[in-house]
Amino acid sequence: MDGVLVHEGERVPGADRFVDTLIASGRRFLVLTNNSMYTPRDLAARLAAAGLRIPESSLWTSALATARFLDSQRPHGTAYVIGEAGLTTALHDIGYVLTDRQPDYVVLGETRSYSFSAITTAIRLIGAGSRFIATNPDPTGPSALGLLPACGSVAALVTRATGVDPYFVGKPNPLMVREGLNTLGAHSETTVMVGDRMDTDVVAGIEAGLETILVLSGMTTADAVERFPYRPSRVVASVAELVDELEHTPKPADAG
Secondary structure, eight states: BTTTEEEETOOTTTTHHHHHHHHHHHHOOEEEEEOOOOHHHHHHHHHHHHTTTOOGGEEHHHHHHHHHHHHHHHTEEEEEEOHHHHHHHHHHHHOOOEEEOOOOOOEEESOOOOOOOOHHHHHHHHHHEEEEESSSOOOOOOOOTTEEEOOOHHHHHHHHHHHOOOEOTTTTSSSHHHHHHHTOOOOOOGGGGESSSSIIHHHHHHHOOOOEEEEEESSSSHHHTSSSSSSEEEEESOOGHHHHHHHHSOOTTOOO
């Protein structure tokens, strides 16, 4: 989502045509984001305000992926959560109870108001045996005023205090991509990952067996691509360059 369709809340030029062409062509797609703060309904409204008409069912967040992972590991469990409505709603929806009394998990997500008191509670619970889960490893996130500390940075603080590393569910963990493929009912051989970050989007796509397209409208610059030991299948300036190709390429029978 960020850096591909929107950048600091503004629509990337041509992103609306790209999304409209995906829908008109009948191709199945998911918009992935490591941001766990918002529910799909909230995100759909925010994207609509930027001129992008994306249904809730086409939004896949690290919060949803985390909830699905926990449901597969320990159904109807308990968790102490640091995060916003996107994460707490996803956990409630799978039947989890949110508590600070001997929870099965401490789950750390994104928020713009990390509380010292809440982080202290998390550290004590992990020290007492709760398992440590984090929605995503991103150390920073963008804002209109510059970079902000993100989930990965706060997770590092908790790890430093407890000696316990979290299990990160979001990108670059290919688990998030594979769960997205299951949601789409798509196959890796006919699905493409389009992302703006080599260290999350592209590597996650490669490890999930997808073709990968890096767009230069977000975090990774053209010069930075050569620093990585892996490469995307293609590099384009933005999704605007893909519109004509979508319009003139027949959709495979199992297109995602």
